[in-house]
Amino acid sequence: MLKQRELEAFDAFMRLGNMKGAGEFLGLSQPAISRLLVAFESHTGFALFVRKRNRLTPTQEALQYHQTVQRTLAALRDAEEEAVAIANKKTGHLVIAAQPVFCDTFLLDAVSIFRAKHPGVSVKLVDVGLEEMTRMLAERTCDMALGITLDAEPFGATATTLARCEACCILPIDHPLNETDVLPLPRLRQETFIDLSLGSPLRTRVDFLMQTIDVKRRIAAEMRNLRGVVKLVEMGIGLAIVDPVACRLLHPDKAVARPLLPSISWEIAQFIPRDRQISAVGQAFLEVIRAEIDLLKEQKLVV
Template structure:
Protein backbone atom coordinates (compact mmCIF):
# COMPACT_ATOMS: atom_id res chain seq x y z
CA UNK A 1 0.00 0.00 0.00
CA UNK A 2 1.11 3.60 -0.62
CA UNK A 3 1.45 4.33 3.08
CA UNK A 4 4.30 1.78 3.15
CA UNK A 5 6.40 3.87 0.76
CA UNK A 6 9.03 6.18 2.16
CA UNK A 7 9.47 9.72 0.94
CA UNK A 8 12.59 8.98 -1.11
CA UNK A 9 10.83 6.19 -3.01
CA UNK A 10 7.97 8.54 -3.80
CA UNK A 11 10.47 11.13 -5.06
CA UNK A 12 12.08 8.53 -7.37
CA UNK A 13 8.68 7.54 -8.77
CA UNK A 14 7.77 11.17 -9.47
CA UNK A 15 11.18 11.90 -11.02
CA UNK A 16 10.97 8.88 -13.35
CA UNK A 17 7.50 9.99 -14.45
CA UNK A 18 8.82 13.48 -15.17
CA UNK A 19 12.15 12.48 -16.77
CA UNK A 20 10.87 9.48 -18.70
CA UNK A 21 13.67 7.24 -17.46
CA UNK A 22 15.76 6.20 -14.48
CA UNK A 23 18.95 7.87 -15.72
CA UNK A 24 17.31 11.29 -16.00
CA UNK A 25 15.50 10.81 -12.69
CA UNK A 26 18.76 9.90 -10.92
CA UNK A 27 20.48 13.02 -12.30
CA UNK A 28 17.51 15.14 -11.20
CA UNK A 29 17.67 13.77 -7.66
CA UNK A 30 21.47 13.81 -7.40
CA UNK A 31 21.85 10.05 -6.92
CA UNK A 32 23.33 7.18 -8.87
CA UNK A 33 21.34 5.32 -11.52
CA UNK A 34 21.66 1.92 -9.74
CA UNK A 35 20.38 3.48 -6.48
CA UNK A 36 17.41 5.01 -8.28
CA UNK A 37 16.61 1.69 -9.99
CA UNK A 38 16.77 -0.13 -6.66
CA UNK A 39 14.39 2.33 -4.99
CA UNK A 40 11.96 2.08 -7.87
CA UNK A 41 11.93 -1.73 -7.59
CA UNK A 42 11.39 -1.43 -3.81
CA UNK A 43 8.43 0.90 -4.41
CA UNK A 44 6.85 -1.57 -6.83
CA UNK A 45 7.41 -4.41 -4.38
CA UNK A 46 5.71 -2.48 -1.59
CA UNK A 47 2.80 -1.53 -3.82
CA UNK A 48 2.33 -5.01 -5.23
CA UNK A 49 2.15 -3.90 -8.86
CA UNK A 50 4.44 -2.54 -11.58
CA UNK A 51 4.72 1.19 -12.08
CA UNK A 52 6.58 1.01 -15.39
CA UNK A 53 6.86 -1.37 -18.28
CA UNK A 54 10.49 -1.76 -19.36
CA UNK A 55 10.81 -1.42 -23.14
CA UNK A 56 14.54 -1.54 -23.91
CA UNK A 57 15.78 1.93 -22.86
CA UNK A 58 12.30 3.31 -22.30
CA UNK A 59 10.18 3.37 -19.15
CA UNK A 60 6.50 3.29 -20.01
CA UNK A 61 4.19 4.20 -17.09
CA UNK A 62 1.49 1.63 -16.39
CA UNK A 63 -2.17 2.50 -15.98
CA UNK A 64 -1.69 2.08 -12.23
CA UNK A 65 1.15 4.62 -12.27
CA UNK A 66 -1.05 7.17 -14.04
CA UNK A 67 -3.81 6.53 -11.51
CA UNK A 68 -1.41 7.00 -8.61
CA UNK A 69 0.30 10.16 -9.88
CA UNK A 70 -2.42 12.75 -8.98
CA UNK A 71 -2.54 11.50 -5.38
CA UNK A 72 1.24 11.54 -5.26
CA UNK A 73 1.39 15.14 -6.47
CA UNK A 74 -1.20 16.11 -3.86
CA UNK A 75 0.90 14.46 -1.16
CA UNK A 76 4.00 16.38 -2.25
CA UNK A 77 2.03 19.63 -2.31
CA UNK A 78 0.89 18.93 1.27
CA UNK A 79 4.44 18.13 2.36
CA UNK A 80 5.63 21.34 0.74
CA UNK A 81 2.97 23.26 2.64
CA UNK A 82 4.06 21.70 5.92
CA UNK A 83 7.69 22.55 5.19
CA UNK A 84 6.82 26.17 4.34
CA UNK A 85 4.71 26.50 7.49
CA UNK A 86 7.46 24.97 9.60
CA UNK A 87 9.98 27.42 8.13
CA UNK A 88 7.64 30.34 8.85
CA UNK A 89 7.04 29.15 12.40
CA UNK A 90 10.77 28.67 12.90
CA UNK A 91 11.39 32.22 11.72
CA UNK A 92 8.50 33.55 13.83
CA UNK A 93 6.64 34.84 10.75
CA UNK A 94 3.47 32.78 11.02
CA UNK A 95 1.10 31.31 13.56
CA UNK A 96 -1.24 32.54 16.26
CA UNK A 97 -0.69 34.04 19.70
CA UNK A 98 -3.41 34.43 22.33
CA UNK A 99 -2.98 36.93 25.16
CA UNK A 100 -5.32 37.39 28.13
CA UNK A 101 -5.08 40.69 30.00
CA UNK A 102 -7.00 42.85 32.42
CA UNK A 103 -8.89 45.60 30.51
CA UNK A 104 -6.74 48.56 31.56
CA UNK A 105 -3.56 46.81 30.39
CA UNK A 106 -5.29 45.58 27.23
CA UNK A 107 -5.88 49.23 26.28
CA UNK A 108 -2.88 51.03 27.81
CA UNK A 109 0.09 48.63 27.70
CA UNK A 110 -0.59 45.81 25.25
CA UNK A 111 -1.19 47.93 22.10
CA UNK A 112 2.43 49.15 22.10
CA UNK A 113 3.79 45.66 22.67
CA UNK A 114 1.55 44.11 19.99
CA UNK A 115 2.45 46.77 17.43
CA UNK A 116 6.16 46.23 18.01
CA UNK A 117 5.70 42.45 17.91
CA UNK A 118 3.75 42.41 14.64
CA UNK A 119 6.14 44.79 12.92
CA UNK A 120 7.76 42.39 10.46
CA UNK A 121 5.29 39.59 11.29
CA UNK A 122 2.22 40.52 9.20
CA UNK A 123 1.12 36.89 8.91
CA UNK A 124 0.91 36.34 12.66
CA UNK A 125 -2.59 36.53 14.15
CA UNK A 126 -2.82 37.94 17.67
CA UNK A 127 -5.87 37.33 19.84
CA UNK A 128 -6.15 39.80 22.72
CA UNK A 129 -8.78 38.92 25.32
CA UNK A 130 -9.71 41.48 27.99
CA UNK A 131 -10.83 39.76 31.17
CA UNK A 132 -10.39 39.67 34.92
CA UNK A 133 -7.03 38.83 36.47
CA UNK A 134 -8.39 35.53 37.79
CA UNK A 135 -9.75 34.52 34.40
CA UNK A 136 -6.51 35.57 32.65
CA UNK A 137 -4.56 33.26 34.96
CA UNK A 138 -7.07 30.45 34.37
CA UNK A 139 -6.83 30.85 30.59
CA UNK A 140 -3.04 30.56 30.75
CA UNK A 141 -3.12 27.60 33.15
CA UNK A 142 -5.68 25.81 30.96
CA UNK A 143 -3.69 26.60 27.77
CA UNK A 144 -6.44 28.77 26.30
CA UNK A 145 -3.94 31.64 26.22
CA UNK A 146 -0.15 31.58 26.08
CA UNK A 147 0.48 34.79 28.01
CA UNK A 148 -1.47 36.60 30.70
CA UNK A 149 -0.87 40.18 31.81
CA UNK A 150 -2.43 41.25 35.09
CA UNK A 151 -2.20 43.79 37.88
CA UNK A 152 -1.14 42.40 41.22
CA UNK A 153 0.34 39.02 42.01
CA UNK A 154 -0.79 35.48 41.26
CA UNK A 155 -0.33 32.70 43.76
CA UNK A 156 -1.65 30.07 41.36
CA UNK A 157 0.91 27.22 41.30
CA UNK A 158 -0.06 26.36 37.71
CA UNK A 159 1.57 29.50 36.33
CA UNK A 160 4.95 31.19 36.50
CA UNK A 161 4.67 34.91 37.31
CA UNK A 162 7.16 37.61 36.32
CA UNK A 163 6.93 41.18 37.61
CA UNK A 164 7.31 43.65 34.72
CA UNK A 165 6.81 47.01 36.41
CA UNK A 166 5.14 48.85 39.28
CA UNK A 167 1.96 50.87 38.84
CA UNK A 168 1.18 53.57 41.42
CA UNK A 169 -2.42 54.18 42.42
CA UNK A 170 -3.58 57.78 42.12
CA UNK A 171 -6.64 59.96 41.81
CA UNK A 172 -8.45 61.14 38.66
CA UNK A 173 -10.66 64.20 39.02
CA UNK A 174 -12.17 67.01 36.98
CA UNK A 175 -9.59 69.73 36.15
CA UNK A 176 -11.61 72.36 38.04
CA UNK A 177 -12.20 70.26 41.13
CA UNK A 178 -11.11 72.01 44.34
CA UNK A 179 -8.60 69.21 45.09
CA UNK A 180 -6.93 69.60 41.69
CA UNK A 181 -5.02 72.58 43.06
CA UNK A 182 -2.96 70.21 45.22
CA UNK A 183 0.07 68.35 43.91
CA UNK A 184 -0.60 65.27 46.04
CA UNK A 185 -3.70 64.08 47.86
CA UNK A 186 -3.94 62.10 51.05
CA UNK A 187 -6.60 59.44 51.42
CA UNK A 188 -7.89 61.39 54.42
CA UNK A 189 -8.66 64.34 52.12
CA UNK A 190 -10.87 62.08 50.02
CA UNK A 191 -13.04 61.10 52.98
CA UNK A 192 -15.81 63.54 52.10
CA UNK A 193 -15.76 62.84 48.35
CA UNK A 194 -17.81 60.47 46.24
CA UNK A 195 -15.03 58.03 45.37
CA UNK A 196 -15.23 55.79 42.32
CA UNK A 197 -13.16 52.62 42.34
CA UNK A 198 -12.90 49.13 40.99
CA UNK A 199 -14.38 46.22 42.91
CA UNK A 200 -12.52 44.58 45.83
CA UNK A 201 -12.09 41.50 43.61
CA UNK A 202 -9.72 43.55 41.45
CA UNK A 203 -6.22 44.59 42.54
CA UNK A 204 -6.95 48.34 42.81
CA UNK A 205 -10.06 47.73 44.87
CA UNK A 206 -8.24 45.20 47.05
CA UNK A 207 -5.38 47.66 47.68
CA UNK A 208 -7.81 50.36 48.70
CA UNK A 209 -9.62 47.91 50.94
CA UNK A 210 -6.36 47.46 52.81
CA UNK A 211 -6.06 51.25 53.37
CA UNK A 212 -7.70 50.87 56.77
CA UNK A 213 -11.15 51.90 55.60
CA UNK A 214 -10.26 55.60 55.29
CA UNK A 215 -11.90 55.94 51.87
CA UNK A 216 -15.62 55.31 51.39
CA UNK A 217 -16.35 53.89 47.94
CA UNK A 218 -19.50 55.50 46.56
CA UNK A 219 -19.47 53.89 43.10
CA UNK A 220 -17.94 50.55 42.22
CA UNK A 221 -17.10 49.78 38.58
CA UNK A 222 -15.55 46.93 36.59
CA UNK A 223 -13.24 48.93 34.30
CA UNK A 224 -11.10 52.06 34.46
CA UNK A 225 -12.74 53.45 31.32
CA UNK A 226 -16.10 53.42 33.09
CA UNK A 227 -14.60 55.21 36.09
CA UNK A 228 -13.22 57.92 33.79
CA UNK A 229 -16.60 58.36 32.13
CA UNK A 230 -18.21 58.83 35.55
CA UNK A 231 -15.60 61.42 36.54
CA UNK A 232 -16.23 63.34 33.32
CA UNK A 233 -19.95 63.26 34.13
CA UNK A 234 -19.27 64.80 37.54
CA UNK A 235 -20.28 61.72 39.52
CA UNK A 236 -17.17 61.76 41.70
CA UNK A 237 -13.41 61.26 41.69
CA UNK A 238 -11.73 57.96 40.83
CA UNK A 239 -8.89 56.01 42.38
CA UNK A 240 -7.06 54.14 39.63
CA UNK A 241 -3.77 52.42 38.89
CA UNK A 242 -1.12 54.18 36.83
CA UNK A 243 -2.41 52.88 33.50
CA UNK A 244 -5.94 53.95 34.35
CA UNK A 245 -4.58 57.38 35.24
CA UNK A 246 -2.88 57.60 31.85
CA UNK A 247 -6.25 56.85 30.26
CA UNK A 248 -7.81 59.59 32.41
CA UNK A 249 -5.21 62.16 31.32
CA UNK A 250 -5.84 61.25 27.67
CA UNK A 251 -9.49 62.16 28.29
CA UNK A 252 -8.61 65.58 29.73
CA UNK A 253 -8.96 64.71 33.41
CA UNK A 254 -6.53 65.84 36.12
CA UNK A 255 -4.56 63.17 37.98
CA UNK A 256 -2.75 63.36 41.29
CA UNK A 257 -0.70 60.86 43.33
CA UNK A 258 -2.02 59.87 46.72
CA UNK A 259 -0.50 59.24 50.13
CA UNK A 260 0.17 56.82 51.62
CA UNK A 261 1.78 55.50 48.46
CA UNK A 262 -0.01 52.44 47.05
CA UNK A 263 1.53 50.38 44.25
CA UNK A 264 0.52 47.37 42.20
CA UNK A 265 2.77 44.97 40.30
CA UNK A 266 2.30 44.59 36.55
CA UNK A 267 2.69 40.84 36.18
CA UNK A 268 3.12 38.49 33.23
CA UNK A 269 2.04 34.89 33.70
CA UNK A 270 2.85 31.82 31.59
CA UNK A 271 2.04 28.16 32.06
CA UNK A 272 4.41 25.98 34.07
CA UNK A 273 3.18 22.88 32.24
CA UNK A 274 3.99 23.92 28.68
CA UNK A 275 7.08 25.44 27.11
CA UNK A 276 6.35 28.77 25.39
CA UNK A 277 6.20 28.90 21.61
CA UNK A 278 8.75 30.86 19.61
CA UNK A 279 6.08 33.50 19.03
CA UNK A 280 5.38 33.73 22.76
CA UNK A 281 9.09 34.14 23.49
CA UNK A 282 9.36 36.92 20.92
CA UNK A 283 6.30 38.69 22.32
CA UNK A 284 7.60 38.48 25.88
CA UNK A 285 10.63 40.52 24.82
CA UNK A 286 8.38 43.20 23.33
CA UNK A 287 6.15 43.19 26.41
CA UNK A 288 9.09 43.65 28.77
CA UNK A 289 10.32 46.57 26.65
CA UNK A 290 6.87 48.18 26.56
CA UNK A 291 6.42 47.83 30.31
CA UNK A 292 9.83 49.37 30.96
Protein backbone atom coordinates (compact mmCIF):
# COMPACT_ATOMS: atom_id res chain seq x y z
CA MET A 1 0.00 0.00 0.00
CA LEU A 2 1.31 3.41 -0.94
CA LYS A 3 2.15 5.69 1.97
CA GLN A 4 1.97 9.47 2.07
CA ARG A 5 5.63 9.84 3.11
CA GLU A 6 6.69 7.76 0.10
CA LEU A 7 4.57 9.96 -2.19
CA GLU A 8 6.21 13.06 -0.71
CA ALA A 9 9.74 11.63 -1.15
CA PHE A 10 9.05 10.70 -4.78
CA ASP A 11 7.55 14.12 -5.52
CA ALA A 12 10.46 15.95 -3.88
CA PHE A 13 13.01 13.87 -5.79
CA MET A 14 11.24 14.40 -9.11
CA ARG A 15 10.99 18.15 -8.60
CA LEU A 16 14.48 18.75 -7.16
CA GLY A 17 16.36 16.12 -9.17
CA ASN A 18 18.49 14.56 -6.43
CA MET A 19 18.31 12.93 -3.01
CA LYS A 20 20.19 15.71 -1.25
CA GLY A 21 17.69 18.33 -2.30
CA ALA A 22 14.74 16.04 -1.54
CA GLY A 23 16.17 15.26 1.91
CA GLU A 24 16.70 18.93 2.75
CA PHE A 25 13.18 19.79 1.56
CA LEU A 26 11.57 17.07 3.73
CA GLY A 27 14.00 17.35 6.65
CA LEU A 28 15.26 13.78 6.15
CA SER A 29 18.67 12.21 5.55
CA GLN A 30 19.67 10.95 2.10
CA PRO A 31 19.57 7.30 3.25
CA ALA A 32 16.01 7.86 4.51
CA ILE A 33 15.00 9.29 1.12
CA SER A 34 16.62 6.34 -0.60
CA ARG A 35 14.67 3.85 1.55
CA LEU A 36 11.41 5.65 0.86
CA LEU A 37 12.01 5.61 -2.89
CA VAL A 38 12.85 1.90 -2.87
CA ALA A 39 9.69 1.13 -0.91
CA PHE A 40 7.62 3.38 -3.19
CA GLU A 41 8.95 1.67 -6.32
CA SER A 42 8.17 -1.73 -4.80
CA HIS A 43 4.60 -0.67 -4.02
CA THR A 44 3.93 0.72 -7.51
CA GLY A 45 4.90 -2.57 -9.20
CA PHE A 46 6.89 -0.99 -12.05
CA ALA A 47 10.34 0.53 -12.50
CA LEU A 48 10.58 4.17 -11.57
CA PHE A 49 14.32 4.67 -11.96
CA VAL A 50 17.29 3.55 -13.96
CA ARG A 51 20.27 3.15 -11.60
CA LYS A 52 23.73 3.94 -12.97
CA ARG A 53 26.79 4.68 -10.85
CA ASN A 54 24.76 5.57 -7.74
CA ARG A 55 22.59 7.92 -9.76
CA LEU A 56 18.84 7.60 -10.26
CA THR A 57 17.35 8.55 -13.59
CA PRO A 58 13.53 8.63 -13.75
CA THR A 59 11.93 6.32 -16.29
CA GLN A 60 9.25 7.52 -18.70
CA GLU A 61 6.70 5.77 -16.45
CA ALA A 62 8.00 7.78 -13.47
CA LEU A 63 7.54 11.04 -15.36
CA GLN A 64 4.01 10.03 -16.26
CA TYR A 65 3.15 8.82 -12.76
CA HIS A 66 4.54 11.97 -11.15
CA GLN A 67 1.57 13.97 -12.44
CA THR A 68 -0.83 11.62 -10.62
CA VAL A 69 1.26 11.81 -7.45
CA GLN A 70 1.17 15.62 -7.53
CA ARG A 71 -2.63 15.59 -7.84
CA THR A 72 -2.87 13.08 -4.98
CA LEU A 73 -0.69 15.18 -2.67
CA ALA A 74 -2.68 18.29 -3.54
CA ALA A 75 -5.90 16.45 -2.65
CA LEU A 76 -4.38 15.31 0.64
CA ARG A 77 -3.36 18.88 1.47
CA ASP A 78 -6.88 20.06 0.64
CA ALA A 79 -8.31 17.35 2.90
CA GLU A 80 -6.05 18.42 5.76
CA GLU A 81 -7.00 22.08 5.30
CA GLU A 82 -10.68 21.13 5.16
CA ALA A 83 -10.34 19.17 8.41
CA VAL A 84 -8.73 22.16 10.13
CA ALA A 85 -11.40 24.49 8.74
CA ILE A 86 -14.21 22.21 9.97
CA ALA A 87 -12.58 21.92 13.38
CA ASN A 88 -12.42 25.72 13.55
CA LYS A 89 -16.03 26.09 12.26
CA LYS A 90 -14.83 27.82 9.09
CA THR A 91 -16.42 25.58 6.48
CA GLY A 92 -19.45 23.35 5.99
CA HIS A 93 -23.03 23.32 4.76
CA LEU A 94 -26.27 23.58 6.73
CA VAL A 95 -29.83 22.82 5.66
CA ILE A 96 -32.45 24.51 7.85
CA ALA A 97 -36.12 23.66 7.40
CA ALA A 98 -38.35 26.37 8.84
CA GLN A 99 -41.89 27.63 8.61
CA PRO A 100 -42.33 30.70 6.39
CA VAL A 101 -42.86 33.17 9.24
CA PHE A 102 -39.39 32.41 10.59
CA CYS A 103 -37.74 32.52 7.15
CA ASP A 104 -39.27 35.97 6.65
CA THR A 105 -38.09 37.39 9.96
CA PHE A 106 -35.46 36.49 12.55
CA LEU A 107 -33.84 33.67 10.55
CA LEU A 108 -32.71 36.21 7.95
CA ASP A 109 -30.89 38.12 10.69
CA ALA A 110 -29.50 34.85 12.07
CA VAL A 111 -28.06 33.89 8.68
CA SER A 112 -26.49 37.33 8.25
CA ILE A 113 -24.85 37.23 11.70
CA PHE A 114 -23.73 33.63 11.29
CA ARG A 115 -22.20 34.21 7.86
CA ALA A 116 -20.23 37.19 9.15
CA LYS A 117 -18.60 34.88 11.68
CA HIS A 118 -18.38 31.80 9.43
CA PRO A 119 -17.99 33.01 5.82
CA GLY A 120 -16.95 29.57 4.58
CA VAL A 121 -20.21 27.92 5.66
CA SER A 122 -23.19 27.90 3.31
CA VAL A 123 -26.71 27.94 4.76
CA LYS A 124 -29.75 26.67 2.88
CA LEU A 125 -33.06 27.90 4.29
CA VAL A 126 -35.97 25.74 3.17
CA ASP A 127 -39.34 27.49 3.50
CA VAL A 128 -41.72 24.66 4.47
CA GLY A 129 -45.16 24.03 5.85
CA LEU A 130 -45.63 21.81 8.88
CA GLU A 131 -46.20 18.66 6.81
CA GLU A 132 -43.10 19.21 4.71
CA MET A 133 -41.02 20.03 7.78
CA THR A 134 -41.97 16.78 9.51
CA ARG A 135 -41.22 14.85 6.30
CA MET A 136 -37.72 16.37 6.09
CA LEU A 137 -37.09 15.46 9.72
CA ALA A 138 -38.25 11.91 9.14
CA GLU A 139 -36.12 11.55 5.99
CA ARG A 140 -33.08 13.22 7.60
CA THR A 141 -32.79 15.75 4.76
CA CYS A 142 -32.21 18.73 7.07
CA ASP A 143 -29.73 19.41 9.85
CA MET A 144 -32.37 21.08 11.98
CA ALA A 145 -35.85 22.56 11.76
CA LEU A 146 -37.80 25.41 13.35
CA GLY A 147 -41.54 25.34 13.85
CA ILE A 148 -44.29 25.14 16.42
CA THR A 149 -44.16 22.59 19.22
CA LEU A 150 -45.44 19.19 18.22
CA ASP A 151 -44.91 15.55 19.14
CA ALA A 152 -41.57 14.97 17.42
CA GLU A 153 -41.22 11.31 18.41
CA PRO A 154 -43.08 9.87 15.39
CA PHE A 155 -40.65 11.71 13.11
CA GLY A 156 -37.51 10.52 14.89
CA ALA A 157 -36.62 13.98 16.15
CA THR A 158 -36.03 15.70 19.47
CA ALA A 159 -37.73 19.03 20.17
CA THR A 160 -36.49 21.91 22.32
CA THR A 161 -38.82 24.77 23.20
CA LEU A 162 -37.29 28.19 22.54
CA ALA A 163 -40.12 30.62 23.32
CA ARG A 164 -43.89 31.08 23.56
CA CYS A 165 -45.87 33.25 21.16
CA GLU A 166 -49.30 34.85 21.11
CA ALA A 167 -50.89 35.79 17.81
CA CYS A 168 -51.74 39.41 17.13
CA CYS A 169 -53.95 41.23 14.67
CA ILE A 170 -52.29 43.70 12.34
CA LEU A 171 -54.44 46.47 10.85
CA PRO A 172 -54.01 49.39 8.46
CA ILE A 173 -53.12 52.53 10.40
CA ASP A 174 -56.46 54.20 9.64
CA HIS A 175 -58.65 51.18 10.50
CA PRO A 176 -61.44 51.99 13.03
CA LEU A 177 -60.46 49.04 15.26
CA ASN A 178 -57.11 50.70 15.96
CA GLU A 179 -58.85 52.58 18.74
CA THR A 180 -59.18 49.32 20.70
CA ASP A 181 -56.21 48.22 22.82
CA VAL A 182 -57.24 44.54 22.78
CA LEU A 183 -59.37 43.02 20.04
CA PRO A 184 -62.02 40.47 21.06
CA LEU A 185 -62.37 37.96 18.24
CA PRO A 186 -66.16 38.59 17.88
CA ARG A 187 -65.32 42.22 16.94
CA LEU A 188 -63.76 40.84 13.75
CA ARG A 189 -67.08 39.70 12.30
CA GLN A 190 -67.42 40.61 8.63
CA GLU A 191 -63.94 42.12 8.50
CA THR A 192 -61.87 41.64 5.35
CA PHE A 193 -58.81 39.45 5.94
CA ILE A 194 -55.47 38.75 4.38
CA ASP A 195 -54.86 35.15 5.38
CA LEU A 196 -51.89 32.85 5.54
CA SER A 197 -52.27 29.93 3.16
CA LEU A 198 -54.17 26.80 4.14
CA GLY A 199 -51.89 24.36 5.93
CA SER A 200 -50.30 27.04 8.08
CA PRO A 201 -50.58 25.96 11.76
CA LEU A 202 -51.70 29.47 12.74
CA ARG A 203 -54.29 29.58 9.95
CA THR A 204 -55.66 26.24 11.16
CA ARG A 205 -55.99 27.56 14.72
CA VAL A 206 -57.64 30.78 13.57
CA ASP A 207 -60.13 28.95 11.33
CA PHE A 208 -61.14 26.66 14.20
CA LEU A 209 -61.61 29.51 16.68
CA MET A 210 -63.60 31.59 14.24
CA GLN A 211 -65.92 28.69 13.52
CA THR A 212 -66.33 28.05 17.26
CA ILE A 213 -67.58 31.59 17.92
CA ASP A 214 -69.41 31.81 14.59
CA VAL A 215 -67.27 34.61 13.17
CA LYS A 216 -67.45 34.75 9.40
CA ARG A 217 -64.57 36.38 7.56
CA ARG A 218 -64.24 37.83 4.11
CA ILE A 219 -60.88 36.71 2.72
CA ALA A 220 -59.46 39.15 0.21
CA ALA A 221 -56.19 37.29 -0.38
CA GLU A 222 -54.20 34.30 0.84
CA MET A 223 -50.43 34.15 0.84
CA ARG A 224 -47.74 31.80 2.09
CA ASN A 225 -45.23 34.64 2.37
CA LEU A 226 -45.58 36.71 5.55
CA ARG A 227 -43.92 39.76 4.00
CA GLY A 228 -46.63 39.76 1.36
CA VAL A 229 -49.37 39.51 4.00
CA VAL A 230 -47.91 42.47 5.88
CA LYS A 231 -47.54 44.50 2.71
CA LEU A 232 -51.20 43.98 1.73
CA VAL A 233 -52.31 45.05 5.22
CA GLU A 234 -50.18 48.19 4.95
CA MET A 235 -51.84 48.90 1.59
CA GLY A 236 -55.22 48.87 3.32
CA ILE A 237 -56.56 45.69 1.67
CA GLY A 238 -57.57 44.11 4.97
CA LEU A 239 -56.35 42.98 8.36
CA ALA A 240 -54.49 39.80 9.32
CA ILE A 241 -53.89 37.52 12.29
CA VAL A 242 -50.22 36.73 12.36
CA ASP A 243 -47.27 35.53 14.38
CA PRO A 244 -45.99 38.34 16.68
CA VAL A 245 -42.58 38.35 14.99
CA ALA A 246 -44.39 39.85 11.99
CA CYS A 247 -44.35 43.12 13.95
CA ARG A 248 -40.69 43.45 12.97
CA LEU A 249 -41.86 43.85 9.38
CA LEU A 250 -44.47 46.55 10.01
CA HIS A 251 -43.96 50.12 8.86
CA PRO A 252 -45.12 52.12 11.92
CA ASP A 253 -46.77 54.77 9.74
CA LYS A 254 -48.79 52.23 7.77
CA ALA A 255 -49.97 49.49 10.17
CA VAL A 256 -50.30 48.62 13.85
CA ALA A 257 -50.59 45.41 15.87
CA ARG A 258 -53.17 44.61 18.54
CA PRO A 259 -53.40 41.62 20.92
CA LEU A 260 -56.38 39.27 20.66
CA LEU A 261 -58.92 38.01 23.19
CA PRO A 262 -59.02 35.09 23.71
CA SER A 263 -55.33 34.67 23.01
CA ILE A 264 -54.02 32.24 20.45
CA SER A 265 -50.72 30.89 21.73
CA TRP A 266 -48.11 28.31 20.75
CA GLU A 267 -44.44 27.57 21.26
CA ILE A 268 -41.48 28.01 18.94
CA ALA A 269 -39.35 24.89 18.94
CA GLN A 270 -36.19 23.63 17.32
CA PHE A 271 -36.06 20.07 16.03
CA ILE A 272 -33.00 17.89 15.51
CA PRO A 273 -33.15 14.47 13.80
CA ARG A 274 -32.50 12.11 16.69
CA ASP A 275 -29.85 9.92 15.04
CA ARG A 276 -28.11 12.77 13.21
CA GLN A 277 -25.47 14.36 15.39
CA ILE A 278 -25.36 18.11 15.02
CA SER A 279 -22.09 19.40 13.59
CA ALA A 280 -19.88 22.07 15.13
CA VAL A 281 -21.14 24.63 12.60
CA GLY A 282 -24.70 23.49 13.35
CA GLN A 283 -24.13 24.16 17.04
CA ALA A 284 -22.74 27.58 16.17
CA PHE A 285 -25.87 28.37 14.13
CA LEU A 286 -28.12 27.24 16.99
CA GLU A 287 -26.30 29.68 19.28
CA VAL A 288 -27.09 32.52 16.88
CA ILE A 289 -30.76 31.46 16.74
CA ARG A 290 -31.01 31.46 20.53
CA ALA A 291 -29.47 34.94 20.61
CA GLU A 292 -32.11 36.11 18.12
CA ILE A 293 -34.86 34.56 20.25
CA ASP A 294 -33.48 36.40 23.29
CA LEU A 295 -33.69 39.64 21.29
CA LEU A 296 -37.35 38.89 20.45
CA LYS A 297 -37.98 38.41 24.16
CA GLU A 298 -36.38 41.78 24.91
CA GLN A 299 -38.69 43.32 22.32
CA LYS A 300 -41.70 41.69 24.09
CA LEU A 301 -42.64 39.83 20.90
CA VAL A 302 -42.26 36.40 22.51
CA VAL A 303 -41.86 35.16 26.06
